[in-house]
Amino acid sequence: xxxxxxxxxxxxxxxxxxxxxxxxxxxxxxxxxxxxxxxxxxxxxxxxxxxxxxxxxxxxxxxxxxxxxxxxxxxxxxxxxxxxxxxxxxxxxxxxxxxxxxxxxxxxxxxxxx
Amino acid sequence: xxxxxxxxxxxxxxxxxxxxxxxxxxxxxxxxxxxxxxxxxxxxxxxxxxxxxxxxxxxxxxxxxxxxxxxxxxxxxxxxxxxxxxxxxxxxxxxxxxxxxxxxxxxxxxxx
Numbered sequence: 001x002x003x004x005x006x007x008x009x010x011x012x013x014x015x016x017x018x019x020x021x022x023x024x025x026x027x028x029x030x031x032x033x034x035x036x037x038x039x040x041x042x043x044x045x046x047x048x049x050x051x052x053x054x055x056x057x058x059x060x061x062x063x064x065x066x067x068x069x070x071x072x073x074x075x076x077x078x079x080x081x082x083x084x085x086x087x088x089x090x091x092x093x094x095x096x097x098x099x100x101x102x103x104x105x106x107x108x109x110x111x112x113x114x
Numbered sequence: 115x116x117x118x119x120x121x122x123x124x125x126x127x128x129x130x131x132x133x134x135x136x137x138x139x140x141x142x143x144x145x146x147x148x149x150x151x152x153x154x155x156x157x158x159x160x161x162x163x164x165x166x167x168x169x170x171x172x173x174x175x176x177x178x179x180x181x182x183x184x185x186x187x188x189x190x191x192x193x194x195x196x197x198x199x200x201x202x203x204x205x206x207x208x209x210x211x212x213x214x215x216x217x218x219x220x221x222x223x224x225x226x
Binding site: 031033035040041042043044045048050056058059090092094096099100102103105106107108 | 120123146148150157158159160163164165166200202204211212213214215216217218219
């Protein structure tokens with residue numbers, strides 16, 4: 001099983017460039033999340049989605065946009081990249097058809113903005 | 115609002131020593147609490163959840179609602195336990211949606 005797959009794995013952007021990170025899951029999960037991981041700050045929630053066509057802001061949404069046009073895909077967009085967005089980005093998915101379910105993570109995308 | 119606090123950024127112990135990774139939470143309802151682990155160059159994975167009251171790889175964690183804590187413990191650390199550990203809380207937001215909030219993480223180093 002593929003689980004949660006993120007593309008790309010690495011990317012270097014110049015300030016002001018745009019890009020889209022793709023997260024795909026094959027587990028039919030309702031919930032999907034985008035986090036950024038920074039040293040000393042752990043995982044911070046950027047945006048999340050509770051189902052196809054719905055998205056919501058997390059803790060640090062500024063500078064990012066998301067879309068969930070299909071249940072299995074959750075896209076994270078950076079319209080105008082800034083050096084402060086240099087980070088490792090993780091996508092996760094989860095079902096909530098019962099309590100205390102596990103979140104499954106992608107392998108991460110390391111983004112550097114120069 | 116829900117919050118998870120892990121006060122230690124780094125915990126360094128010798129092999130065979132006991133380990134306790136601290137986690138405190140803030141949440142007004144009944145929380146779902148988890149510990150996730152990230153080994154070097156691997157993705158985050160679930161270690162254990164409070165509802166299961168299980169021991170995984172020798173680790174246990176007890177929910178203490180009075181102290182709002184969910185500390186992770188292991189009596190005898192092994193070198194292969196070296197990793198980044200995250201405490202996480204799943205709770206309902208005012209929006210009627212459930213968010214998964216992580217602490218800042220604690221890096222455990224087990225020295226030979």
